[in-house]
Amino acid sequence: MLGYRPADSPIEVNHHLCSGVGDLVEKERYQRLVGRLIYLSHTRPDIAYAVGIMSQFMHEPRAPHLDAVYRILRYLKSAPGKGILFSNHGHLRLEAFTDADWAGSIDDRRSISGYYAFVGGNLVTWCSKKQIVVSRSNVEAEYSDMAYLNCLMRTTSLLLFVYVYTTTSLLHVYKLIAVYEVRLKQSQLFDAYYN
Structure with missing residues (x-):
């Protein structure tokens, strides 16, 4: 080498x-x-x-x-x-970014999800993996990924609240406009994943 x-x-x-x-x-x-x-x-x-x-x-x-x-x-x-370098940014805001590649796996056509999360401006978790089920559309793949990350953020927020007493959370979705436009039509799908 x-x-x-x-x-x-x-x-x-x-x-x-x-x-x-x-x-x-x-x-x-x-x-x-x-x-x-x-x-x-x-x-x-x-x-x-x-x-x-x-x-x-x-x-x-x-x-x-x-x-x-x-x-x-x-x-x-x-x-x-x-x-990885952790530094003090003066806040403990929880931010997460997500994206999904619909039917991205060549072998089995499952979607590939990816996310990363920051606490206080420092990267604390990241993941890139295949989704469990085959999504029928790009929007469904995005919803599935967004719902999973939302659950992760709620859990992390609860842990931060126990130790820090105050926290704010932001969820960034790569194709947020496309997801928002279909939100009214497929709200039951998101609600099923969310709850």
Whole structure:
């Protein structure tokens, strides 16, 4: 890895990695590399998405998957000083951002949800995962993701209220205008997820 050129991002933009394409590679080596990257991603949120994608192929790794893992390693080589830094911003406001990629998984066409949350301006949690069910539309995928994140924010707000006594919460949705326009028609769907 010393002779490799550093990468500017941990994964290619608009990647199309799927199972069953390419030659099989040594399974144990791939699992060891991805396992170490999973451990490292707890303090490096910049690689969490890429490592999550690579962990989907641990049972049958192929050459393109190993190349993508090497790209993560090349990215880490180019950015050794990145990590989580907590600082005092003078407030404990809870902010969360969410987005969903409708039918984003090539293998099973499930939507991929992603969110990250800040408490007091500091990143405290993030996630990128496939949704449990196949959504019928982009709006349904957004609603599902927004409802889940709203429950997470309510729980976090309750914990903050117990310890701090006061908190405010903001939920940012990437396609909020599209969600708002359909809100009146599909309010029962959101209410079912919300409650």
